[in-house]
Amino acid sequence: MGDNTSSLPETTTSPSSTEPAVPDKDFYNWSNFFSILTGSASPSAREAYFNARDTKFEERDCKTCEKSRDWLLENSPIIRFMKHNINLLGQDINSENVRCKRCTTKQSGGFDAEYGIMVCANQLRNQGHLEDTMAHEMVHAYDHLRFKLDPLDLRHAAYTSLNIVRRVQIRAGILHARSMEHHAAAAGVC
Numbered sequence: 001m002g003d004n005t006s007s008l009p010e011t012t013t014s015p016s017s018t019e020p021a022v023p024d025k026d027f028y029n030w031s032n033f034f035s036i037l038t039g040s041a042s043p044s045a046r047e048a049y050f051n052a053r054d055t056k057f058e059e060r061d062c063k064t065c066e067k068s069r070d071w072l073l074e075n076s077p078i079i080r081f082m083k084h085n086i087n088l089l090g091q092d093i094n095s096e097n098v099r100c101k102r103c104t105t106k107q108s109g110g111f112d113a114e115y116g117i118m119v120c121a122n123q124l125r126n127q128g129h130l131e132d133t134m135a136h137e138m139v140h141a142y143d144h145l146r147f148k149l150d151p152l153d154l155r156h157a158a159y160t161s162l163n164i165v166r167r168v169q170i171r172a173g174i175l176h177a178r179s180m181e182h183h184a185a186a187a188g189v190c
């Protein structure tokens with residue numbers, strides 16, 4: 001997942017603002033599906049197949065993602081906890097700045113200080129995966145805001161991240177917090 005906060009994975013524009021994408025029929029077919037299933041497809045054929053599939057289902061994937069995002073913002077204890085902490089720093093995370101997009105990279109999300117949080121709608125396995133991804137990117141958002149308030153207090157920022165990860169672990173259980181653990185490792189404090 002994206003730890004380089006200065007760059008987001010390449011994404012398409014919103015499906016509503018472009019012509020409907022036409023999947024490449026040369027790749028999105030049963031023959032390729034079975035060769036992937038049996039492991040005989042070449043890496044490039046595999047990639048072309050999945051790209052064609054993601055293009056075909058872009059609108060559906062984004063709609064599903066947006067619906068789950070809105071539900072999680074209202075109901076998920078972890079997401080509400082992170083949202084509350086970000087609110088304390090004077091900003092808000094909501095459906096306007098958590099964007100569901102089709103990504104052309106393998107990551108499930110990204111954070112950008114200008115753009116907000118991006119979720120890769122075509123990479124999500126289920127709502128739990130979206131919850132992990134949003135919580136993960138909200139830690140990046142929190143760190144960014146904390147650092148902006150006090151850029152010299154790097155040590156405190158690192159400990160703050162670790163503290164949040166621990167509190168999320170306590171509240172939500174290890175499973176949801178697992179994807180966030182690398183933040184603590186990256187901060188060099190555990």
Ligand SMILES: [Zn+2]
Pocket residue numbers: 001002003136140
């Ligand atoms: Zn990350």
